[in-house]
Amino acid sequence: MIPKNIQKTVVSVVRDIVPRNRDIISRRFGLKNGKKETLESIGRSYGITRERVRQIEEFSLKQLSKFVNVNPEVASYVNWARDFIDSKGGVVREKELFKNFSGQESDSSANASLLFLLSVDGALVRYSENDDFHAFWSSSGQKLDSFKNATDALLRALEKSGNVVPGNDLNSFADNNSISNIEACLSISKSVNKNIFDQVGLVSWPEIKPRGVKDKAFLVLKKSGSPKHFAEIARLINGANFSNKKSNVQTIHNELIKDSRFVLVGRGMYALSEWGYSSGTVKDVLVDILKKTQKPMSKASLVAKVMGARIVKENTILLNLQDSKIFSRKEDGTYALRKA
Known part of the structure; x- marks a missing residue:
């Protein structure tokens, strides 16, 4: 033309x-x-x-x-x-x-x-723009209905999954859930989108549309897959180019402290609580582990459990175990909570 x-x-x-x-x-x-x-x-x-x-x-x-x-x-x-x-x-x-x-x-x-x-x-x-869709054109009423059905199927599948879909897996996700013309769904629907890491999900999810520093921290930390120092989290946020405005390191640290989605697991190190890490001091973690097991545990087992919940040196764990007011060492070398 x-x-x-x-x-x-x-x-x-x-x-x-x-x-x-x-x-x-x-x-x-x-x-x-x-x-x-x-x-x-x-x-x-x-x-x-x-x-x-x-x-x-x-x-x-x-x-x-x-x-x-x-x-x-x-x-x-x-x-x-x-x-x-x-x-x-x-x-x-x-x-x-x-x-x-x-x-x-x-x-x-x-x-x-x-x-x-x-x-x-x-x-x-x-189809005029509304709360659900951007303005779009269809070659027939039948194609319009088919597209709306596909969009509904996509939203249901994402809600059921509860997880973002990597861009590389999008076509297989669509096939597994009988969703046709998924690229049109992404382009036209206002309820679903891709984030800066090429992951697809609902716009109501912080991983897709982060609202403020804390959601950006959640997104970059989840993407990284491992605990990070708050300064490194700040670097990842600014490197991701969410916006032209750079985020302040201390502001990010303050948000990490206040948000229950994050757990302090070491000196300045934060993890996501959904990863199974525990909050509190090393001593708190030891107490929590022994309360849950309800039986004495070996030193090696306790060290392994704590290191799975916190980023901490072995000597720090052993030092905390020496608190005889809280822990008792059995004759076989195992540890239990001291009875009141």
Whole structure:
């Protein structure tokens, strides 16, 4: 397609309607500069109500629809759009349609002209933006329904899984859950997205759409898979380029202290509580382990258990075990909690 010629086609379509109606249509679609005007703005300039402007727009579009159905130039643009939409599985986000047509997603007279011709022709289905979806086009009502069903299936599968899906595993995840055209679901749905690590999940998850420093810390720490010093967590956050604004190390440390998702497991070292690490002092961890086992444990077993819950030296664990007010050493060398 040659976008620069579309304005000529638009001029030929609207030339036979009265000047005021032509001007209202042009301003409502932004045919001159890509900037749409509101009903209220146009109404003020003509001294008429918003409702009257809406009526004129509706009447003019119906009038024009009779002309475009026999216009071969309009048909060429509609056919191009249909072919492109079908190449994407029958649905495509409006911004993607625009970019493929004119080279840019943003408002432009070429994009506005395409929107106008497709709207007047009526052969393709436009779905306006709402809380759930970005504006998109479908080549048929059947394709529209199929896409909505696929999106619902994707959301259900993610909710059931509760985990992000790595980008490399996305197609197999879709196959296993009978989800068709998953790329369109990701592009159009506002409920699901990819994060900066190419992981797919619900936008309500902090791993996908981190809200504030603490969610960013959660995301980079979960991605790393192992405990990190708070300064290293700060470096990972700033290196991930969540935004142009750099995060302060002390601010990050303060958030780690306050958030129960993080556990201090060593000197300045933090892990995720979901990894099974325990909070508290080494002595607290020893007490907790012995309470849960409810039987004496060998020194080696206790050391292994504590080191699985905290990042700490063996000598520190052994030093804490020497507190005879809390721990008692049995004749066989095992340790238990001292009875009150």
